[in-house]
Amino acid sequence: MSTYKIVVAPGDGIGKEVTTWGRKVLEKIGQVYGHTFTFTEAVIGHVAIEATGNPLPDDSLEKMRASDAILFGAVGHPKYDNDPSAKVRPEQGLLKMRKELGLYANLRPIKLFDELLNASSIKPEILKGSDILFFRELTGDVYFGQPRERRDNGNTALDTMIYSRYEVERIAKKAFEAARTRRKKVTSVDKANVLESSRLWRETVQEMAKSYPDVEVEHMFIDTAAMKLIKDPRSFDVVLTGNLFGDILTDEASQIAGSMGMLASASLGDQTGLYEPIHGSAPDIAGKGIANPLASILSVALMLDISFNLKKESEVVIWAVEQTLKEGFRTGDIADATTPPTHILNTDQMGSKIIEKMGQ
Numbered sequence: 317m318s319t320y321k322i323v324v325a326p327g328d329g330i331g332k333e334v335t336t337w338g339r340k341v342l343e344k345i346g347q348v349y350g351h352t353f354t355f356t357e358a359v360i361g362h363v364a365i366e367a368t369g370n371p372l373p374d375d376s377l378e379k380m381r382a383s384d385a386i387l388f389g390a391v392g393h394p395k396y397d398n399d400p401s402a403k404v405r406p407e408q409g410l411l412k413m414r415k416e417l418g419l420y421a422n423l424r425p426i427k428l429f430d431e432l433l434n435a436s437s438i439k440p441e442i443l444k445g446s447d448i449l450f451f452r453e454l455t456g457d458v459y460f461g462q463p464r465e466r467r468d469n470g471n472t473a474l475d476t477m478i479y480s481r482y483e484v485e486r487i488a489k490k491a492f493e494a495a496r497t498r499r500k501k502v503t504s505v506d507k508a509n510v511l512e513s514s515r516l517w518r519e520t521v522q523e524m525a526k527s528y529p530d531v532e533v534e535h536m537f538i539d540t541a542a543m544k545l546i547k548d549p550r551s552f553d554v555v556l557t558g559n560l561f562g563d564i565l566t567d568e569a570s571q572i573a574g575s576m577g578m579l580a581s582a583s584l585g586d587q588t589g590l591y592e593p594i595h596g597s598a599p600d601i602a603g604k605g606i607a608n609p610l611a612s613i614l615s616v617a618l619m620l621d622i623s624f625n626l627k628k629e630s631e632v633v634i635w636a637v638e639q640t641l642k643e644g645f646r647t648g649d650i651a652d653a654t655t656p657p658t659h660i661l662n663t664d665q666m667g668s669k670i671i672e673k674m675g676q
């Protein structure tokens with residue numbers, strides 16, 4: 317019997333609606349398996365700006381540092397999306413959290429549940445059996461590089477794409493090690509034909525590959541990878557890439573799994589791990605109670621597995637999701653023409669179904 321300290325940071329929009337169910341799933345695991353999960357809430361994003369003027373107040377950061385794992389929702393609000401001049405923005409809270417907690421490796425498993433083969437716009441025969449694990453570098457690249465500024469009276473803007481050998485090595489190591497537990501293939505994605513930072517990326521991965529002779533390594537340009545992901549998703553096992561390319565490719569890859577609402581992620585460094593759906597705050601559906609909570613619930617499965625090494629508990633959560641989908645239940649985003657209206661659930665109904673299954 318163990319005790320785990322969890323910080324819940326719901327953030328904005330549907331963040332609160334979905335993390336509520338991630339937390340309830342942890343509570344259920346606690347009841348069934350005799351673990352104690354204690355929960356502390358932390359504000360981040362637009363809600364934190366409204367409350368304190370700061371998208372990630374020190375108090376939130378301190379709570380996060382003191383926790384065993386963080387369950388995060390999403391940040392973002394249309395107010396800022398449509399006002400590029402806003403100096404204080406919700407996303408600053410997200411980037412600061414990743415940087416301050418040293419969360420340099422973002423793991424995004426893209427696994428298609430067979431039941432959702434028809435939910436994707438890609439043909440089922442292309443998709444069936446797809447199982448990709450992305451390693452997106454999370455604390456470097458053009459998102460953090462300096463200088464980033466306006467020049468020429470605001471008429472010219474620049475960002476800096478920058479990587480150090482050390483930053484590439486530490487994420488590549490995680491990707492190679494993960495590949496050893498899977499189908500032993502790493503696809504490293506860059507733009508080495510054009511970008512100097514990508515040439516360093518490729519050179520570093522090539523050097524590291526020598527230490528993993530049992531792992532097949534291929535190097536692919538980002539443009540080719542974007543095309544191949546849709547053309548032949550089964551050809552990928554582990555994908556290793558930088559922050560910007562990973563951001564774009566993983567959203568594209570979400571269509572393999574049917575919806576953004578299905579995809580979980582883990583952000584890891586050397587300390588506390590953070591678990592979150594890959595989707596944003598979805599202002600178009602926020603407050604309607606129809607968001608798919610499965611990405612948050614599957615993020616909890618990743619937390620149980622990676623941060624707490626509770627493999628059986630993690631498998632039970634995934635099993636409950638699988639069974640619920642097998643019984644034909646869907647939220648709106650993953651329903652198709654064959655889903656009976658009686659089986660289209662809202663957020664709370666889907667969350668309750670999963671909890672019910674876990675008790676069986």
Ligand code: NAD
Pocket residue numbers: 330334389390391392393394397407410576577578594595596597598599600601606607608609611649
């Ligand atoms: P989004 O992921 O919020 O939504 C994209 C589309 O997917 C929308 O149509 C939305 O309704 C749908 N969707 C997303 N999650 C869903 C779920 N769980 N169930 C059902 N449908 C779901 O991306 P966006 O619209 O480009 O961005 C909205 C805001 O979120 C922006 O402010 C953006 O900056 C922010 N954002 C935050 C994060 C994060 O916090 N990690 C990630 C991406 C975007």
